[in-house]
Amino acid sequence: MIAKIIVQLTRFLCGANVRWLGCEPRDHQRIYFANHTSHLDFLVIWSALPISLRNKTRPVAARDYWLAKPWRRYLAEHVFHAVLIERHKIPAPDSPDNPLNIMLAALKKKFSLILFPEGSRNVEEEMQSFKSGLYHLAKAVPGVELIPVYLENLSRILPKGEFLPVPLIGSITFGPAMALGSQETKADFLNRCRHAIKSLEDL
Amino acid sequence: MMAFDQETLRLLLGIFGLLSFASLVVFLLRSRIKSKAGVSTLQNLSARIKAWWIMTVIFVFAMLTGGTGSVVLFALISFLALREFITLTPTRKADHRSLFWAFFIIIPYQYFLVGTQYYGMFSIFIPVYAFLFIPIQSLKGEDYERFLERTAKIQWGLMICVYCASHAPALLMLKIPNFSGQNAKLLFFLVLVVQLSDVFQYVFGKMLGRTPIMPKISPHKTVEGFVGGIVAATFIGSSLWWLTPFTVWQAAGMAFLIAMLGFFGGATMSAIKRDRGVKDYGNLIEGHGGMLDRIDSLCFAAPVYFHLIRFYST
Numbered sequence: 001m002i003a004k005i006i007v008q009l010t011r012f013l014c015g016a017n018v019r020w021l022g023c024e025p026r027d028h029q030r031i032y033f034a035n036h037t038s039h040l041d042f043l044v045i046w047s048a049l050p051i052s053l054r055n056k057t058r059p060v061a062a063r064d065y066w067l068a069k070p071w072r073r074y075l076a077e078h079v080f081h082a083v084l085i086e087r088h089k090i091p092a093p094d095s096p097d098n099p100l101n102i103m104l105a106a107l108k109k110k111f112s113l114i115l116f117p118e119g120s121r122n123v124e125e126e127m128q129s130f131k132s133g134l135y136h137l138a139k140a141v142p143g144v145e146l147i148p149v150y151l152e153n154l155s156r157i158l159p160k161g162e163f164l165p166v167p168l169i170g171s172i173t174f175g176p177a178m179a180l181g182s183q184e185t186k187a188d189f190l191n192r193c194r195h196a197i198k199s200l201e202d203l
Numbered sequence: 204m205m206a207f208d209q210e211t212l213r214l215l216l217g218i219f220g221l222l223s224f225a226s227l228v229v230f231l232l233r234s235r236i237k238s239k240a241g242v243s244t245l246q247n248l249s250a251r252i253k254a255w256w257i258m259t260v261i262f263v264f265a266m267l268t269g270g271t272g273s274v275v276l277f278a279l280i281s282f283l284a285l286r287e288f289i290t291l292t293p294t295r296k297a298d299h300r301s302l303f304w305a306f307f308i309i310i311p312y313q314y315f316l317v318g319t320q321y322y323g324m325f326s327i328f329i330p331v332y333a334f335l336f337i338p339i340q341s342l343k344g345e346d347y348e349r350f351l352e353r354t355a356k357i358q359w360g361l362m363i364c365v366y367c368a369s370h371a372p373a374l375l376m377l378k379i380p381n382f383s384g385q386n387a388k389l390l391f392f393l394v395l396v397v398q399l400s401d402v403f404q405y406v407f408g409k410m411l412g413r414t415p416i417m418p419k420i421s422p423h424k425t426v427e428g429f430v431g432g433i434v435a436a437t438f439i440g441s442s443l444w445w446l447t448p449f450t451v452w453q454a455a456g457m458a459f460l461i462a463m464l465g466f467f468g469g470a471t472m473s474a475i476k477r478d479r480g481v482k483d484y485g486n487l488i489e490g491h492g493g494m495l496d497r498i499d500s501l502c503f504a505a506p507v508y509f510h511l512i513r514f515y516s517t
């Protein structure tokens with residue numbers, strides 16, 4: 001119920017301009033990765049997915065932010081079913097609370113993920129460099145499709161630091177699926193992913 | 204609920220008859236036209252006519268509810284148009300609060316003024332108060348980069364999409380001797396002439412169009428389409444004089460003026476689109492583009508039409 005209202009509200013507020021270029025909204029386990037400029041980002045991707053896919057897709061979000069207030073916690077746990085990870089004091093790689101292990105656990109349960117490899121919301125025009133999580137996931141679960149997603153205008157609808165949205169028309173573009181090359185280094189791969197998002201900007 | 208009088212009903216019969224005729228023509232052409240370009244033109248035409256049906260039904264329904272429905276409808280139209288306009292013109296983060304005001308305070312208040320028929324405030328609220336308030340609000344962002352440009356864009360968007368457009372439903376507030384309670388017909392006259400002028404410019408342009416009239420700004424507009432559209436709209440306007448308080452010649456003059464302003468409105472908004480590198484303001488209305496693509500001509504015609512009637516008739 002709450003989820004439905006949020007989806008409709010997001011679609012209304014953001015103009016709901018959704019394009020699938022080079023991939024279809026089909027039932028395949030995926031990691032959607034996108035540029036990050038606004039709180040609306042994951043909401044828009046989540047709302048753009050057909051409901052059958054949405055139920056199997058979980059956004060990766062910051063644990064400190066989403067557990068800070070009771071209503072946020074409720075939304076994260078019961079509406080978005082977010083995969084919450086630690087951003088600051090990152091637990092050791094062998095701990096089950098390590099971000100990578102939490103994401104892998106969700107993938108093992110056959111969920112798709114929504115991920116923002118820039119880490120935090122960007123306030124500059126240019127995208128920030130990507131954190132390495134995406135690379136490690138691509139390496140650990142090679143069967144999962146990596147879908148670049150370009151989000152446009154959302155930073156104008158709800159910029160960082162503002163709480164009142166302005167109803168401009170945003171657009172969301174899903175690009176063709178990618179995979180990690182067998183010889184590809186971490187830096188090359190992350191760079192390629194970053195460019196994949198950027199190339200959707202001009203389409 | 205407002206009942207339509209005899210004349211309005213006759214007009215509606217005419218409009219729906221015209222739409223049915225257009226739909227029938229497209230239906231008959233469908234089996235005849237085989238060439239690829241022809242099929243694509245026909246598809247666009249068919250989408251346009253379908254959208255016309257929907258827009259006409261919504262408009263007539265809003266008019267049936269009396270003043271409130273028309274005011275709410277135009278408020279929504281302004282909202283969608285301003286949204287398209289601002290989406291296309293880059294602003295910066297510092298403008299966020301101003302934009303919030305524009306969408307959620309200025310639009311509702313302007314239409315509240317139309318609804319409550321407070322002419323004195325309606326006519327100056329945006330050109331005076333909103334005009335000065337927007338830059339003051341933007342100052343808070345502590346960002347002087349392209350300040351004039353950003354402020355001007357928001358002001359322009361408000362003037363065209365909200366202030367100008369709100370003059371259409373504002374026709375209902377005019378007090379014209381021997382015409383009380385019939386102002387809705389003035390609004391019908393305006394919308395009908397402006398939109399038919401667009402349609403005839405398109406039709407004449409497609410059929411006879413050879414000579415571009417402003418090749419850089421709007422490559423599809425032709426002298427033939429322009430002349431044909433204006434003449435047709437003037438003729439239709441004059442033949443609808445019985446709907447208005449005007450004489451036949453006054454109705455012709457008004458229709459001519461509406462069609463001319465409509466043409467220049469469309470061309471002006473085209474120039475802005477070209478500069479931003481797009482063809483349409485949006486994809487809200489199938490075959491037509493966005494809301495602003497459909498109402499650009501109305502925005503230019505409505506205020507002048509409103510004030511001419513106000514000047515001569517009240």
